[in-house]
Amino acid sequence: MKLREIRDILDAEVITEGTDLEKEIKYVFAADLLSDVLALSKGPGALLITGVTHPQVIYAGNTIDLGAIVFVRGKQPNEATLQLAIQNQIPLLATRYIMFEACGRLYQLGMRACIEKVKNGPG
């Protein structure tokens, strides 16, 4: 799915200027705890849905070559986060939907995660 479609489904605002909205996003995952960000992504180019807006999310995203980040719950990145994102070429979007709704909408339209479940979890 292209960033453009993601923006539309989430009624999102594109924060980083000059973002290529034709950028293809293959996987999505949602996390507020940064170690999960690192553990969940299997390859570059994923979309992260998160409520964490401080610069560490960009550093974490950079280590796994994230494709883009969507902040939920109407949150906006601070200046430091924005500058880092521009430096590392990670597009930032923001939606007023909460994480639950944002995930639901993208899932309904066919977006999936890199890793869907733990191998030895309960159930």
Next chain:
Amino acid sequence: MTVFDIVKSFGLKVRAGKDRLHEEVQEGYASDLLSDVIAHSRKGNIWVTIQTHPNIVAVATMKELSGIILAGGREPEADTIQKAEQEGIPILASPLFTFELVGRLYQIGISGMSPC
């Protein structure tokens, strides 16, 4: 839809509060940041998180949430289970990670709330 309906649909493991599964679920909330949950969640929400420490029970009690689903194969700490039993908060466990779990809950009709 009740918490029990969700447990059945997804084959979730019940780690605490098995006497409170009749609670009606009013939409869902997903976040691992407690301050966010305190600020934005609403009564009756089913809460999806990977946080496992006892504070999650305090938050769920404070906000009168219908239950907590631990995603990503997480298991609640022993203190968390004890507190949940005391407060009557169902704690469920799923091997699915947040995005997948929420997506499926959404598909069976549990939506998020209107935008902030």
Next chain:
Amino acid sequence: MVRVENHIRFQEVFHIQGGNFTNAGSISSQVKEILKRAGFSDNVIRRTSIATFEAEMNVVCYADRGDLSLLITPRFLKVVVDDEGSGIHDVNLAMREGYSTANEKIRELGFGAGMGLSNIKKNTDEMLLTSKFRQGTHLEFVIYLDKQNEG
């Protein structure tokens, strides 16, 4: 016989300030840049970056200060982190996924999920963790270089 593995091609030491959340992550970012410029494979860069990030975050979250060294040899990359602080009481417990000693502040910033050490283990080929409770912690990890891709 000369042990090629001990021939260090590159070494740099970074200092980490405990409790300084503002800059947390900047060192692993610099390490990534070094590895990119050196032309290592994406796989090696990614795994080293993740492990270094987690190691850096642990010092920021739980220690007073620490030093992180990056060593590059023809056969492997090695990162050594020595910190001063409260140390780890039970290393085996600390390695367990989900086990965390994070306080509220740390959790609210999005850290403290209890995944850091296991993330390091998963992404590295060798890992050593020792600690003196109330003094500090010593962590080192190694990532072997793929002979086909690396220089």
